[in-house]
Amino acid sequence: MTAAYVGAREVLAVEDVPSRWVDKDTGTPRVYRTIVRLLLDDGSEVYGCTKCTYTAEKVTSVASHQRAHGPRDTSTVVAPTRKKPGPAAGTPKITQRPGAGTPADRTIQGRPTPGDRQRAVKAEAALYRIRDLIDEVLPR
Known part of the structure; x- marks a missing residue:
């Protein structure tokens, strides 16, 4: 305008x-x-x-x-538009191995892997310890 x-x-x-x-x-x-x-x-x-x-x-x-x-x-x-550089010809594609990365990558078709239960139990125990420490410092 x-x-x-x-x-x-x-x-x-x-x-x-x-x-x-x-x-x-x-x-x-x-x-x-x-x-x-x-x-x-x-x-x-x-x-x-x-x-x-x-x-x-x-x-x-x-x-x-x-x-x-x-x-x-x-x-x-x-700025003039530019194409993003791609991989060079003949370069192999790097893929992430199964079981690595985010928790979503560690699940197979939505099912938990065998190590997920152990990690959940450890995390829950750590939360209880933190809660006990907070109760010691700040009584209810």
Whole structure:
């Protein structure tokens, strides 16, 4: 939502504004997501906010205006999209062995494994010891 008119001048074109940052991989300049260049009918240009109709002569003025729209907007610069690097060709897939990992990984089709009962009994005994210690310190 940018301004259609700036004062009495009509906006003829809207262009992206390149930032001072350059993408490290491609070398192309990044562009602002929330700031655009407005070309007016008298040949002059101003910069505008894409969230409202605010315009200014300098990019920095519009950038500082962005705070009016709420907390700091960290997405003012759009980085070119990149694919996430995948495994190299021929690399074997690493899988987790059964019985390791989270408790959900240790159960087989929802049934507890033989060691689960022993772990539960030990945990319950530890809870009773903690409860007894608390009762010693803070009697009821």
